[in-house]
Amino acid sequence: MGLWSELEPPVTTSSPSLAYCNESRVTIVGAGNVGSALAQRISERDLAHVVLFDVIADRPQGLALDLTQARSYSRYGHSIIGTNDYADTANSDLLVITAGLPRRPGMSRDDLMVTNGKIVAETVQQALAHSPRASLIVVTNPLDVMTYLAWKVSGLPPQRVMGMAGVLDSARFQTFLAMEIGVPAGDVAAMVLGSHGDLMVPLPRYSTVSGIPVTELLPADRLQAIIDRTRNGGAEIVALLKQGGAYYAPAAATCAMVESILLGQSRILPTAAYLDGPYGLADLYLGVPCQLGKGGVDRILELSLTAAEQADLKRSADAVKQNLNLALASLLS
Numbered sequence: 253m254g255l256w257s258e259l260e261p262p263v264t265t266s267s268p269s270l271a272y273c274n275e276s277r278v279t280i281v282g283a284g285n286v287g288s289a290l291a292q293r294i295s296e297r298d299l300a301h302v303v304l305f306d307v308i309a310d311r312p313q314g315l316a317l318d319l320t321q322a323r324s325y326s327r328y329g330h331s332i333i334g335t336n337d338y339a340d341t342a343n344s345d346l347l348v349i350t351a352g353l354p355r356r357p358g359m360s361r362d363d364l365m366v367t368n369g370k371i372v373a374e375t376v377q378q379a380l381a382h383s384p385r386a387s388l389i390v391v392t393n394p395l396d397v398m399t400y401l402a403w404k405v406s407g408l409p410p411q412r413v414m415g416m417a418g419v420l421d422s423a424r425f426q427t428f429l430a431m432e433i434g435v436p437a438g439d440v441a442a443m444v445l446g447s448h449g450d451l452m453v454p455l456p457r458y459s460t461v462s463g464i465p466v467t468e469l470l471p472a473d474r475l476q477a478i479i480d481r482t483r484n485g486g487a488e489i490v491a492l493l494k495q496g497g498a499y500y501a502p503a504a505a506t507c508a509m510v511e512s513i514l515l516g517q518s519r520i521l522p523t524a525a526y527l528d529g530p531y532g533l534a535d536l537y538l539g540v541p542c543q544l545g546k547g548g549v550d551r552i553l554e555l556s557l558t559a560a561e562q563a564d565l566k567r568s569a570d571a572v573k574q575n576l577n578l579a580l581a582s583l584l585s
């Protein structure tokens with residue numbers, strides 16, 4: 253008996269055929285730090301074909317080639333391509349918008365509003381023209397305002413347009429809680445509502461370690477310090493990096509949303525969703541717990557809040573509304 257007959261047949265890396273390979277296609281508009289880290293994550297989880305789009309000539313093509321080579325020793329069924337032509341993004345199921353300028357040290361998310369508003373409006377229209385059945389996940393800051401603008405220009409039902417921020421903010425809250433309590437982060441479930449920024453609303457009452465509310469595990473002053481650090485979580489990383497902002501955790505958070513939608517997992521994830529009624533709020537995008545599945549935002553969950561929590565959420569919503577009105581006024585003028 254020859255040697256090969258006793259061993260598994262050799263694995264070739266040239267054939268893309270795999271037992272598991274759905275035909276989902278995700279276009280990431282903006283092949284910067286978050287976009288490329290997201291492409292890597294989607295690709296390594298083998299979730300979908302990935303198209304990386306950017307206005308910078310050759311950059312997305314170079315990144316796609318590098319990402320393809322990064323996995324050449326593994327068996328994956330999906331492709332990654334890079335392009336500067338929207339025609340190559342056609343028939344995507346999901347469009348993730350990360351195009352825009354990142355924050356620089358000392359710059360607020362709202363400083364970016366008008367510049368990024370124009371970029372988001374343009375990219376959403378261009379990408380949707382080639383993928384009219386797609387749902388949209390917006391990542392560009394200021395997040396809640398950009399998601400509203402994306403929805404407005406898209407003409408899509410609000411269920412198919414959502415923003416990523418709450419998953420990231422909750423992951424930061426979860427991480428700081430785990431570090432303080434001394435437990436694995438995976439045992440912590442944390443919930444953060446509201447806008448992506450200083451007025452986000454971390455909810456200790458709805459945050460637990462193995463089912464135990466964190467309010468039972470930490471004194472009020474330690475909890476408050478962790479809430480403050482969570483609110484400042486993005487700026488802490490911007491200050492350390494000196495150039496650009498966080499991207500590994502933002503990419504991981506976005507990927508959790510992408511996965512729940514593409515695979516129809518129906519996970520409950522804090523998501524910037526269109527609110528017109530829930531939580532007593534009207535006509536804005538804000539972070540609330542949502543079930544994400546094949547239809548996008550399949551359900552918005554309305555938690556019962558204390559008067560103080562509701563007031564914090566209202567303050568957060570008021571700030572978003574104010575910025576939204578400013579953005580709409582400058583973009584329409």
Ligand code: TXD
Nearest residue numbers: 282283284285286307351352353354391392393416417502
């Ligand atoms: O929680 C969250 N939502 C966030 C948001 C977490 C992290 C980052 N957050 C925001 O995402 C950040 O404030 C920025 O507004 C975006 C993207 O952040 P990233 O760190 O990836 O920025 P980069 O590296 O500068 O990448 C932006 C890319 C860059 O390659 C540009 O050439 C491209 O966007 N860009 C465009 N692509 C396509 N079309 C147009 N018009 C365009 N303009 C710029």
